[in-house]
Amino acid sequence: MTKRLFLEESYLAEADGIITSVGEFEGRPYIKLNQTLFYPQGGGQPGDTGWIESPVGEFRVIDTQKSEANQILLFLEANHPLPNVGDAIHQKLDWERRYSLMRMHTCLHLLCSLVPKGVTGGSVGVEKSRLDFDLGDSKLDKEVLTQQINQLICTGSEVMSLNISEAELDQQPDLVRTLSVQPPRGSGTVRLIKVEGIDLQPxxxxxVKNTREIGPVRISKIENKGKRNRRIHLVFDNTDV
Ligand SMILES: [Zn+2]
Incomplete structure (x- = not known):
């Protein structure tokens, strides 16, 4: 099983590794590594991109996905022969893109804390993101929400991860905010993300490590998606910078 370096240290942009498998999925070549920085698409966050330096040349990593067996597949743009199993490689993230995704993703935790309703879907993007809430009859104001979320960002609150047992999680079902996605089970522990004093959820x-790193954001649109569902769109607000 690939060691997931991104879980322990999300700021690591480069690392070494060993190729443990080379294959093809739907005509697209991929490799697996003994350890990786590349986050596989999941939980609304897209898969990482970047580069692999191998003995046979440099490859662009165009996408990272989880296999059905929960393995991490790094899809390569291959215009020359693929590297081999056992090759020592150096992996580099497209850090600018990943850091934007980290800022956006953390910001969605803040949005969750401001809208205490069930989350029914969502997507993290480099420039814009969205979260869907089962809002019922509640009303939301774009301008008010924009002001509130920027206030939370400015608190400079720390963001940290902690692990609890699945049994402990079962005793606190309120922690699970996402209706459509339950946290992954089976390992015995569940990873929680805590935004100090603001949000706690699997x-x-x-x-990012501190909410201030998110920078100014703006709620760009609140859309009706069915009777109860509202889609909240969020963008980085570069107008003040
Ligand atoms: Zn998160």
């Missing part, structure tokens, strides 16, 4: 994504 999450396997990558986050």
């Amino acid at each position: 999450c396997g994504g990558t986050h």
Whole structure:
């Protein structure tokens, strides 16, 4: 099983590794590594991109996905022969993209804390993100929400991860905010993300260490998606910078 370096240290942009498998899925070549920085698409966050330096040349990693067996597949843009199993490689993230995703993802935790309703879906993007809430009859105001979320960002609150047992999670079902995705089970522990004094919920994504790193954001749109569902769109607000 690949060691998931991104879970322990989300700021690591480069690392070494060994290729443990080379294969093809739907005509696209991939490799597996003994340890990786590349976050596989999941929980609304897209898979990482970057580069692999191998003995046979440099490869662009165009996507990272989880296999059905929960293995991490790094998809390569291959225009020359693939590297081999056992090769020592150096992996580099497209850090600018990943850091934007970390800022956005952390910001969605803040949004969750401001809208105490069930989350029915969501997507993290480099420039814009969205979360869907089962809002019922509650009303939301775009301008008010924008002001509130920027206030939370400015608190400079610390973001940290902690692990609890699945049994402990079962005793606190309120922790699970996402209706559509239950946290991954089976390992005995569940990873929680805590935004000090603001939010606590199970999450396997990558986050910044302090809310201030998110920078100014704006709620760009609140859309009706059915009778009870509202889609909240969020963008980085570069107008003040
Ligand atoms: Zn998260």
